[in-house]
Amino acid sequence: MMALNRRRFLTRTGLVGGGLAAIGLRGASGATAASGSPGAPSQQPGPRPPGSQPPVTQVAAAAAALAPRARWVDLLTRVATPVLDHLARGTLKARMPVETAPGSTRSRRDVTHLEALGRTLAGIAPWLTVSDGADVSEARARERVADLARRAIASAVDPASPDRLNFTDGSQPLVDAAILAQALLRAPAALWDPLDDATRRRLVDALESTRGILPGANNWLLFSATVEAALSRLGARWDRMRVDYAIRQHDQWHKGDGAYGDGAEFHWDYYNSFVIQPMLLDVLDACGDAVEAWKPFRERMERRAQRYAVQERFIAPDGSFPPIGRSLAYRCGAFHLLAQTALRRTLPSTLPPAQVRGALTAVITRTLDAPGTFDEQGWLRIGLCGHQPGLAETYISTGSLYLCTTAFLPLGLPATDPFWRDADLPWTSVKAWSGQDVPIDRAL
Helix, strand or coil: CHHHHHHHHHHHHCHHHHCHHHHCCECCCCCECCCCCCCCHHHCCCCCCCCCCCCCCHHHHHHHHHHHHHHHHHHHHHHHHHHHHHHHHCCHHHHCCCCECCCCHHHHHCCHHHHHHHHHHHHHHHHHCCCCCCCHHHHHHHHHHHHHHHHHHHHHHCCCCCCCCCCCCCCHHHHHHHHHHHHHHHCHHHHCCCCCHHHHHHHHHHHHHHHHCCCCCCCCHHHHHHHHHHHHHCCCCCCHHHHHHHHHHHHHCEEECCEECCCCCCCCCCHHHHHHHHHHHHHHHHHCCCCHHHHHHHHHHHHHHHHHHHHHHHCCCCCCCCCCCCCHHHHHHHHHHHHHHHHCCCCCCCCCHHHHHHHHHHHHHHHHCCCCCECCCCCECCCCCCCCHHHCCCCCEHHHHHHHHHHHHHHHCCCCCHHHHCCCCCCHHHHHCCCCCCCCCCCC
């Protein structure tokens, strides 16, 4: 009902034609905002001089900015709720389907549930820390999801729970323990501080237990480092050597212009965004000041991550992006790093936050609104745009898919932040392919 009221308000004020419709997205009600090409010049707001006001009242501009945020909250809670609700109740293993590549179900069944938890929380965590209570419905949703998240964590590490998760058997648990640790780094006040003492001890024990898993000489080094960084933040004993090794190796693996190899070799895929750069930033944020020798790495890696925000240019006017490399079933999670850069307020000066909001809204909508994305019970299905089981590598299963939540990281910014507050701006591909002027892209 609230989404419908927003929709009516936007229609009455005439903002639909120049706002969401201009970028060809769906409004919060799910109905198409307007017909026509999203790249048509007549539908795009032109560039404004710095500091000037949009050609509508500030009240109307604020109302228009609510629509994309409400849509993001609707989608994120739709994705996250089945995982957190069932795990909180101890029914995740019983109720979550395990979709895999043919022949891989047995090997993934023991690891997919930790995947689902860690990946869901990694994207939703910053939103749980927002204290801006201007939107009552959002605040209530956030409070409910935060409670589910804490109960889910408790269930995951409780020896008596039917949903106690696997942190030690096989190698995959290191990956998803690290992604869970990344969530803890992003929102300790929401996901750690309120836990009871028994759950805290069990969670630390679970993270420490992954030390028996040997990481590969590639992005997996960052999984070990992220676990140790979280242990550091949580006040437990941590291993500086694992962090040091991961940082130094990735510095050596930098291939130029903000891109790292996945190990010694460069792979043409989205792993710089899925894992490598976000974990480097989070690890250095957590403990980068603990060792004097790490400080120069922090500056370099921040600069490279800012350059990698060139990802904004990958997003086409219709919200699609090049389907290259592995793990495409992570959908909009391919833009984890762009979303994190927006959250950290470290976007390049040439990239306005509202422009990134438009680009991310487009890619989130394109990959999560396609028919077939969810099954009848609300679980994600394998695919990039709809249900495409042929995109599943042997390591992909239902739990893997929840890395898509990382595209929603800017929900951790309050509604008053320029990312949400400023008027809609077309992103680079919209401008370029509708004949508008665009700035030159420059190497690092």
